[in-house]
Amino acid sequence: MSIKQRLLGLLALLLLSPIVGLHATCVDNVVLVHGNTGSPADFQNTVDLLLQNGYTSSQIFAPAWGNSLCAACNDHNGSEETPVRNAINSAIASSCTGHIDVIGHSMGATLAALEITKLNAASKVDVFLGIAGAFHGLYTCGIYPFNTATLTCGQYGLSISSPLLNGLDGKRFGKKEYTFISWVDEINCATGTCLVYGVHTSTIDGEDGSTAYPYEHYQLLYATAADQLALIRQ
Template identity: 50%
Template structure:
């Protein structure tokens, strides 16, 4: 009798463990996240964001960090086919492995507009649940000038961030996810050179955004110092 009781108890415990395991697996099903770094940056620039997301239940396998562009020549980088394809590949991989059928995207600086271009070309606007632009320049940079009278560099050219460039025109007025948010600063030392305003709007604002959040932080502090807000926006 004691042996039978012990066997039954073992089976009950095993069943309970399986149920807990199944629940945990279900609870861990979150949108895969693509983190697109900025000009001359590297995937490691997202380390703070990755740490915060992992503390919220994400795993490394759910976080994708494309590595694009020159790390030594900021003026050489643009939204060209080579850089766009790197981001597109990460978006495709993240979606293919997604347990939800959706992905989330966070971009910083030039990574915002590069992610926008990649989403446009893939036709992924309906596949993205949340898009977060951190210190981006959807409306262009005053420091690049107005196209075609722009500063002569790849970053400010036709595939770059000069105001009204073909690239800028191509990313305005479109959807990049079911929910779109911007995180910005009025003391951003990169996007606000000359002025934060482009045609009456802060250039980091995203057309038709659900909300925008202002911080008294610099360009790079916006990426590393707002990770709790970034995570909140993905999980709300």
């Protein structure tokens, strides 16, 4: 082989290598939805691990939603919805696989579930993971329509049997649904029980799997980044 042929071969390899690399990193875009009065930074451990495992920043969508200073002011209606809905739409539109994965923490889990339902986008979600969500409501929010004085606990909130939660009941939020729960969650189990009508409030009816951890509400998000990654990469 002549020197010219070798140089041409090397040039071809250099030109092809970005294409090969691009295909190697074609993964589902990921939407990360923080909880009530939280921020995208709550998912920093998850983001760091995603970036270390082949994801790029353009494949990670972490919308900021709600009033960060007033937990009682936030619900699942109106302005809280828009950033999450936009993130899901953008993630789907730019996904190289045509699908996305969604991870929600606390109230962000039910908010993400609502937007997926409204967008009729469950078929585009490969994995939906709810971490420390309250899919069956919170006793601290009362049983609708009683003792639901704040927006967070009202008809668009987390009171037990609220219209919002009843509307999510029986819906699918992805091809596969998982939950991370805790029996020592100081928020979801604040009244001394995590059970609502016999089931852990953080579980989803019809889910594909649930894992219990000995962590408190925020630890359940911070300390499980590796398990989050494992689920969406399975």
